[in-house]
Amino acid sequence: MGAFSFAAPSTHYLRFQPDEFAHHLRLRGSSYYFRQVIPRLGEITLSLRTGDRRTAKGLCHRISKSLSTRFAAVTTQPITSQQRLHEILEELREDARDTLRTFISENEMDDLDSLRWAKEVTQRRIQRTTGEPEDFIKLHAKLEFLEALEAKMNGNAMKLVTLAMHGATGALGEIAQQPSPKVLLASAEALQPAASSEPSDDYSDGSTAGHTFAQLVEQYTHEQKMKGKWSDKSELEAGAVVRILTALVPSGPVDGLTRKDFVRVSELLSNFPAQASKRFPHVADLRELALMNHAPDVLMSITTQNKHITRLSTILKWAELNGLIRKNLAEGLVKEKGGRASEEKSAFSNDDLRLIFRCIAEKRTPKPYKTNRNGGNPIQAFHYWVPVLGYYTGARVNEIASLRPQDVRQVDDVWCIDICQQNDGNKRTKTRAGDRIVPLHPELLRMGFVQFALKAAERECPRLFMELKMSPNGYGGTVSNWFNGHPDKSHSLYLRAGIRGANLSFHSLRHSFTTNMERARVDPITLKRLVGHAMDDMTYGRYSKGINPQIAFEELSKLPSLSDDILVPFEEWMPSMA
Structure with missing residues (x-):
C-alpha cells in the first residue's frame, strides 16, 4: 500500500506512510478487536465479535484493505475545511462498519449468539436514538423481527404466537416459512433507520459479556x-x-x-x-x-x-x-x-499532647529495638519537629515530611510555611485547597524552627528532613510507621509516651489542632484556610484572594501552647545539628 496524502486547510500536505496506516488486533475478554489509527485524524476501533484468532485475522485484513481503498479515494478530493477532515474520518468508520456487517451477515448469522448480539445492538440504538419518531418505530420493528426470528430458531412456537398477538412486524408469516436466517436478517436490516438519522454504532463499546x-x-x-x-x-x-x-x-x-x-x-x-x-x-x-x-x-x-x-x-x-x-x-x-x-477519629487530649512532648523532651523517641553504630538510640531531627509541627500547624503528615528549606519564608513580615504541590512528584498536597500559607505559631518560633530551616538551606539540603526516605506512601510513610507503629500499636510513639486509646494516629494531631482552635473561637473561614479545606461558600471559595498572613497569625496565636514548659529549643535538644 503506497503513501497517502491530502491537502490540509492550511494548504500544506499531510503524508501517511504504509507503516503509519498499520492495523492492530487485540483480544479483550473473549472477543477480538480491530484498531486502526488514522494519523492526525483519529482512530477506528471495532469489536469483531469473535474469539477465534484465525477468523479475526481474516476479518482484520478485510476491513483494513477496504479502509485503505476508501482512504485513497477520499484523499484525491480537495480538502477545504477542518470539518471535511472529520467527515472523512466518519466515512472511513462507516466503511469499516459496513465491511463488518457484510462479513457477519455472510458468515455468522446462523449462529444464535450472533442473533442475540444483533438484538443487543438494536436495543442500544433504541436507547441512544434522538432522531424522528419514525426512527424509533423502525428500530422497535427491527427488534420485534429479531425476537420472532430467535423464537423460530429456538423452536418456540408460543413466542411466535405472542408476537403475532402484539402485531410484531407484519412479516411473521415470512419468518415462519423462511428456512434461512440470513435472508430474514437482511430483511431486518431494511427496518432500521438511515445512518444519518441515528447515532453511529461503533461496534466497539465492549458491552460484550466478556469483561471481568x-x-x-x-x-x-x-x-x-x-x-x-x-x-x-x-x-x-x-x-x-x-x-x-x-x-x-x-x-x-x-x-x-x-x-x-x-x-x-x-x-x-x-x-x-x-x-x-x-x-x-x-x-x-x-x-x-x-x-x-x-x-x-x-x-x-x-x-x-x-x-x-x-x-x-x-x-x-x-x-x-x-x-x-x-x-x-x-x-x-x-x-x-x-x-x-x-466520633470516628479520635483527637489527642491536651494531657495526651503534653505526654507526647515530654516523651520527645526525654528523648524516648527512637523505637526500642533501634540502635546506632555506637550502640545508642539514634535520635533524629524529625523526632522533634514533625509531631510539634503536626499540632502547631494542623498539617497532614506528608505535607510536613516533604517540606523544603524554601518553604519556610516571610510573607508580609510574617514567618510562614508554604504548603504547596510541586511538579517533581515528591511534594504534594492532598487537594487543590491544600495549597496554602500557614503562619508559624509563636511556640515554633521559640523552638527555633526558622533557624533550623535556614541552616538546612545553607547546607543546600533539598528537604528539611533528609533522614526520611521516599516510600509508597510518600515521605510521610516513615513518620506514620514510627508514630503509629504496627496495627497492634506496638512500638508506636504515643504508646511509649503512655497514651492509651482507640482510633489514634498521627492524624489525631490535626484533629487536636482543629478542636483547640474551635474552642478558642477562631474565625471558621480562617480555620478552614489554615487546614486546607475547600470553601463551601462560592463567595469565599471563588472570589476571595486567600489568607491574610497577619490576621492568620493573630488567630493562630490563640492555639494553646502546650510545650513551652516542657520542650527546650531544638539546638539544645540536638546539639549535633546546631
Missing part, C-alpha cells in the same frame, strides 16, 4: 494514568483497594452478575480487617480472609468500607459510560456512618 472486573480495573487504571489524574501514590493507594475488590467481586463477566452479588461484596467488606497485609501477611486469599472471624476492633471502619464501595461504584460507572458493561449495579451501597464524623 479485573479487566475493567486494568482499563480504568490505564486511562487514569494516561490522563494524568493519578500520581504514583494515588495509583498505589488505589491498587491496594482494587486488589481487595478484585478478590471479593465474583469472577466471570460483570454483566453476568446481579445486584445481590454486589450487596454480598459490601457484606464481605464489613468483615474485612484493616491493614490486612500487616496483620495477616501469610494469608494470600483475600476472600478467605473476609470469611474469617475477626474481633470488632480489627475490622475496617465504616469510612474505609465506604471508600472501597465508592471505588467499586466509580469503576463500574466508568465502565457503563464507556459502554463496557450494561449497568452499574454497585451504586447506592454506601453505608450510613451512624454518628458524627468526629
Whole structure:
C-alpha cells in the first residue's frame, strides 16, 4: 500500500506512510478487536465479535484493505475545511462498519449468539436514538423481527404466537416459512433507520459479556494514568483497594452478575480487617480472609468500607459510560456512618499532647529495638519537629515530611510555611485547597524552627528532613510507621509516651489542632484556610484572594501552647545539628 496524502486547510500536505496506516488486533475478554489509527485524524476501533484468532485475522485484513481503498479515494478530493477532515474520518468508520456487517451477515448469522448480539445492538440504538419518531418505530420493528426470528430458531412456537398477538412486524408469516436466517436478517436490516438519522454504532463499546472486573480495573487504571489524574501514590493507594475488590467481586463477566452479588461484596467488606497485609501477611486469599472471624476492633471502619464501595461504584460507572458493561449495579451501597464524623477519629487530649512532648523532651523517641553504630538510640531531627509541627500547624503528615528549606519564608513580615504541590512528584498536597500559607505559631518560633530551616538551606539540603526516605506512601510513610507503629500499636510513639486509646494516629494531631482552635473561637473561614479545606461558600471559595498572613497569625496565636514548659529549643535538644 503506497503513501497517502491530502491537502490540509492550511494548504500544506499531510503524508501517511504504509507503516503509519498499520492495523492492530487485540483480544479483550473473549472477543477480538480491530484498531486502526488514522494519523492526525483519529482512530477506528471495532469489536469483531469473535474469539477465534484465525477468523479475526481474516476479518482484520478485510476491513483494513477496504479502509485503505476508501482512504485513497477520499484523499484525491480537495480538502477545504477542518470539518471535511472529520467527515472523512466518519466515512472511513462507516466503511469499516459496513465491511463488518457484510462479513457477519455472510458468515455468522446462523449462529444464535450472533442473533442475540444483533438484538443487543438494536436495543442500544433504541436507547441512544434522538432522531424522528419514525426512527424509533423502525428500530422497535427491527427488534420485534429479531425476537420472532430467535423464537423460530429456538423452536418456540408460543413466542411466535405472542408476537403475532402484539402485531410484531407484519412479516411473521415470512419468518415462519423462511428456512434461512440470513435472508430474514437482511430483511431486518431494511427496518432500521438511515445512518444519518441515528447515532453511529461503533461496534466497539465492549458491552460484550466478556469483561471481568479485573479487566475493567486494568482499563480504568490505564486511562487514569494516561490522563494524568493519578500520581504514583494515588495509583498505589488505589491498587491496594482494587486488589481487595478484585478478590471479593465474583469472577466471570460483570454483566453476568446481579445486584445481590454486589450487596454480598459490601457484606464481605464489613468483615474485612484493616491493614490486612500487616496483620495477616501469610494469608494470600483475600476472600478467605473476609470469611474469617475477626474481633470488632480489627475490622475496617465504616469510612474505609465506604471508600472501597465508592471505588467499586466509580469503576463500574466508568465502565457503563464507556459502554463496557450494561449497568452499574454497585451504586447506592454506601453505608450510613451512624454518628458524627468526629466520633470516628479520635483527637489527642491536651494531657495526651503534653505526654507526647515530654516523651520527645526525654528523648524516648527512637523505637526500642533501634540502635546506632555506637550502640545508642539514634535520635533524629524529625523526632522533634514533625509531631510539634503536626499540632502547631494542623498539617497532614506528608505535607510536613516533604517540606523544603524554601518553604519556610516571610510573607508580609510574617514567618510562614508554604504548603504547596510541586511538579517533581515528591511534594504534594492532598487537594487543590491544600495549597496554602500557614503562619508559624509563636511556640515554633521559640523552638527555633526558622533557624533550623535556614541552616538546612545553607547546607543546600533539598528537604528539611533528609533522614526520611521516599516510600509508597510518600515521605510521610516513615513518620506514620514510627508514630503509629504496627496495627497492634506496638512500638508506636504515643504508646511509649503512655497514651492509651482507640482510633489514634498521627492524624489525631490535626484533629487536636482543629478542636483547640474551635474552642478558642477562631474565625471558621480562617480555620478552614489554615487546614486546607475547600470553601463551601462560592463567595469565599471563588472570589476571595486567600489568607491574610497577619490576621492568620493573630488567630493562630490563640492555639494553646502546650510545650513551652516542657520542650527546650531544638539546638539544645540536638546539639549535633546546631
